[in-house]
């Protein structure tokens with residue numbers, strides 16, 4: 001015995017807090033979180049690179065963890081707190097990570113940058129004084145086709161220093 | 167964007183409700199745990215899934231316990247939590263395996279129960295658990311049952327799980343003193359599945375003679391490759407490089423790895439030979455009580 005394949009499925013009500021603001025929406029269960037962020041909320045800072053769970057451009061934070069938003073349904077994030085790159089800067093200016101990426105050439109085309117920043121912010125929350133190895137291990141799921149990674153590693157160190165001094 | 171075909175979504179409150187729902191919905195309903203295998207497959211429209219039963223938040227299924235004689239890891243424990251747990255502290259090959267799967271983002275979502283339930287020959291938990299002779303706990307409409315990890319996966323992408331059954335956890339008997347293991351893969355990059363991986367658990371007597379061995383090769387056949395002959399060949403030796411090489415030949419000779427984007431059959435066999443020596447040496451050091459880290463090799 002088995003259910004029939006649905007051609008159409010009713011939308012489901014969800015509530016997700018994104019960068020501190022609560023949003024209530026009705027979404028199709030098959031809507032991926034990255035699409036919810038980009039299309040429903042118009043938060044297009046989160047990028048879609050590969051769409052196959054490989055590149056990390058879509059990395060956001062879900063209740064603190066850096067995760068790939070192309071590999072998560074919006075319904076799974078119902079009730080969760082999501083942080084995206086748009087939430088890093090404050091009225092006081094860019095986040096230390098953003099400043100460091102800009103000052104140390106941690107980006108060129110910028111495609112991977114939102115994902116890199118979210119992976120790096122999760123790392124620094126957990127390990128305020130990371131080694132090169134800690135950084136490499138955390139951004140191993142974020143592909144950059146431009147920088148060769150060295151300047152990204154430098155940028156994360158610089159941001160870590162600034163955050164520790166702050 | 168790649169869109170999965172429409173499916174109905176259910177989020178039951180507890181394990182019993184999930185089991186009843188899965189039984190009622192039938193074979194085209196799938197449990198959704200971390201989604202790190204299932205969601206990519208749905209996006210590629212593999213399989214005819216009508217319903218997803220989200221078990222990701224079921225209470226009490228993610229507990230990790232280190233007991234006197236065994237460790238228990240709940241099905242929903244993520245790779246990341248396992249890597250940071252007391253069980254990984256006690257069993258370094260668990261640490262090698264959990265910390266080496268994919269990348270930080272996948273490790274934060276993917277679960278041990280989901281990993282073994284895929285029956286995917288490229289995943290790491292089932293072969294690693296072979297080296298520990300682990301037991302899989304299953305619950306279904308008919309009640310609870312337990313299956314040895316070696317009997318759990320029957321073929322590529324095929325397990326003994328019946329429609330409506332869920333894996334609830336795995337139990338790992340703790341190895342005796344003077345036992346040590348390692349599990350190391352050869353990978354093209356972090357988010358890529360291993361080209362090949364090897365796991366070895368070795369137990370020594372007080373004179374450093376091997377009294378028990380369990381070896382496994384992963385990602386090179388439709389299911390984890392084990393060899394009673396290779397295990398037996400190590401017993402009674404002092405695990406010199408020559409002893410390891412001889413046992414490695416016994417288990418590698420029988421494997422015919424599929425040629426694919428990760429390499430030819432010959433290439434994979436030579437990767438396995440190198441890995442077998444490396445993993446054997448690390449397991450031996452750990453059996454002698456040395457506290458050393460293991461890391462996958464990245465191309």
Ligand SMILES: Cc1cc2nc3c(=O)[nH]c(=O)nc-3n(C[C@H](O)[C@H](O)[C@H](O)COP(=O)(O)OP(=O)(O)OC[C@H]3O[C@@H](n4cnc5c(N)ncnc54)[C@H](O)[C@@H]3O)c2cc1C
Pocket residue numbers: 053054196197198199200201202203204205206241266267268269272275276277278279280281282283284288289290291327331332333334356357358359360
């Ligand atoms: C980029 C990438 C790289 C990866 N690299 C590796 C790697 O190097 N090594 C490795 O081992 N894995 C790798 N994986 C796979 C990853 O470990 C998955 O997390 C794991 O295979 C599946 O776990 P899950 O919790 O995500 O399961 P899901 O994707 O939710 O489910 C997988 C399957 O198991 C079923 N299922 C889930 N939980 C249960 C349960 N408790 N009982 C019964 N059935 C269940 C589902 O219905 C589904 O069919 C990778 C994944 C990605 C996306």
Ligand code: FES
Pocket residue numbers: 047048049050051052053054055056057058059068069070071
């Ligand atoms: S777009 Fe999500 S991992 Fe590439």
Ligand code: FES
Pocket residue numbers: 106107108109110111112113143144145146147
């Ligand atoms: S800056 Fe271009 S991909 Fe990283």
